[in-house]
Amino acid sequence: MSNPVVGFIGIGYMGRGIGANILKAGFPLVVVAHRNRGPVEELVAQSATEAASVAELAAQSEIIHICVSGSPQVEAVISGEGGIVANAKAGSVVIDCSTSDPVSTAHVAETLAEKGISMADAPLGGTPANAADGTLGAMVGADAETFARIEPVLRAWANNIMHLGPVGMGHKMKLINNFIALGNAALLSEAMAISRKSGLSIEQFHQVIGTSRMRNGFYDTFMKWTLEHDENAHRFSITNAHKDMRYLSNLATSVGAVNPVQSAIRNNLGAMEAAGQGERYVPMLADFIAAMNGLEPEGDA
Helix, strand or coil: CCCCCEEEECCCCCHHHHHHHHHHCCCCEEEECCCCHHHHHHHHHCCCEEECCHHHHHHHCCEEEECCCCHHHHHHHHCCCCCHHHHCCCCCEEEECCCCCHHHHHHHHHHHHCCCCEEEECCEECCHHHHHHCCEEEEEECCHHHHHHHHHHHHHHEEEEEEEECCCHHHHHHHHHHHHHHHHHHHHHHHHHHHHHCCCCHHHHHHHHCCCCCCCHHHHHHHHHHHHCCCCCCCCEHHHHHHHHHHHHHHHHHHCCCCHHHHHHHHHHHHHHHHHHCCCEHHHHHHHHHHHCCCCCCCCC
């Protein structure tokens, strides 16, 4: 039996690596360009086929990945005359790898099901480097039959695949994961500002925290900005982080959960975006919190 044709919408930082690994695993790949043609051209040079539109990609594909910035963008490629619902074959599967709003995901899954199209959510855990070497995590929500169909494709680009239950569970877990990560970002930023105002240097802060049980993988990439001004170590924008925390607030409201700590984190990110710094990366929250405390960015003082 030949491998199913895989479509990929959203060839960006993560998608270029995922797409390359899908091809390496022997799956025919169809891609569509959006803003940046560079990654698409790279994949076409590796034997991918370029579709002229989402509609054309949907008609050609059996398993369709979506990896875009959020639920409005997912809904846009699903709906309308040029979308997946109107053009994909019954029996196809849509895998949403975006960090999406689970409330929206439930609605999208129902819309697809009405056309005989299955849905899974498989948001990503990891970095573009992990995408390139096929070592991402995938938090998957899907019924058992759909998961069995897509697992071979997931294994092309992920080495840690967690099937968490029915559709929507992956997006819920991803938001909780990001809540913990962004909580660390807010906590570290505020702690560094207090340290500096108390007369402790960032080097002293790192000497203690960076050699303690509180050091982890997130700490290492987050601190590279403050310690080394390496802006590429943790390329996750404030705008995207704020979006994720709005989605988590929506989820908390929908299940009746109390979330005072998460609200404070969301407001920190919202303040930085409102100040016109939404395209800066999450580690640069340390600079924003420092400025709120009357401090210059570390290294500029």
